[in-house]
């Protein structure tokens with residue numbers, strides 16, 4: 001059955017593809033996969049499997065909203081669709097585009113200690129290159145240039161949260177953006193997920209039995225209908241060892257930007 005307004009196919013069992021009303025906008029390496037998987041535990045949530053990159057990739061954006069909708073999972077009428085594309089947070093053109101689609105969309109942003117996020121970002125690129133049999137510079141030479149923090153390293157910019165947040169606040173009120181503490185989500189996911197449920201105004205459903213700590217992985221894994229699963233091996237990788245003096249430089253580098261971010265969002269985080 002073709003529905004009249006959007007040209008998508010309604011499934012006979014009553015499900016249909018819907019535009020997302022919740023978007024996880026980032027940050028890259030903040031714990032976005034963990035967040036969307038944990039959110040999927042909720043029966044009112046239907047989550048897109050892949051990162052859609054609709055609002056940040058021109059070739060996708062030009063295909064328009066019907067295409068975007070066609071990337072979404074089949075959902076029951078009582079379900080809310082969510083997608084996550086971590087690159088949205090740091091892409092300046094995205095806030096306006098999402099606002100144009102739906103000014104009432106609920107945005108989830110998961111952040112982590114900015115220095116830690118940089119190391120995670122480096123690790124991700126390192127492994128991507130390794131897979132392609134390419135080398136990557138050692139972390140010290142990426143982070144530091146001529147004895148100073150290397151401002152040319154893109155991953156540093158992605159951890160300047162206040163800069164990106166300013167772009168979002170031009171289009172969305174703070175109340176539309178819920179910030180998940182990514183460091184807390186690693187340590188103890190349940191309280192963070194309860195806050196997410198409240199923000200989304202969905203019935204409280206996610207509970208302690210949905211999580212168990214897996215010693216081998218060193219992270220919490222999920223339990224749903226008796227089935228247990230951990231995130232992929234690429235989530236929760238060891239980071240390279242960095243000399244303490246360089247870590248300190250990074251922490252210093254982020255100190256001011258962090259303060260600006262705290263002011264912007266009226267909330268502090270336990271970052272170094």
Ligand code: A3P
Nearest residue numbers: 029030031032033034120219220231235236237
């Ligand atoms: P590391 O692999 O650097 O530790 P993203 O999904 O946005 O790419 O974020 C990946 C990060 O999610 C991982 O970074 C990891 O620290 C974090 N994470 C949070 N909860 C996790 C969990 N339960 N299992 C695995 N990784 C988790």
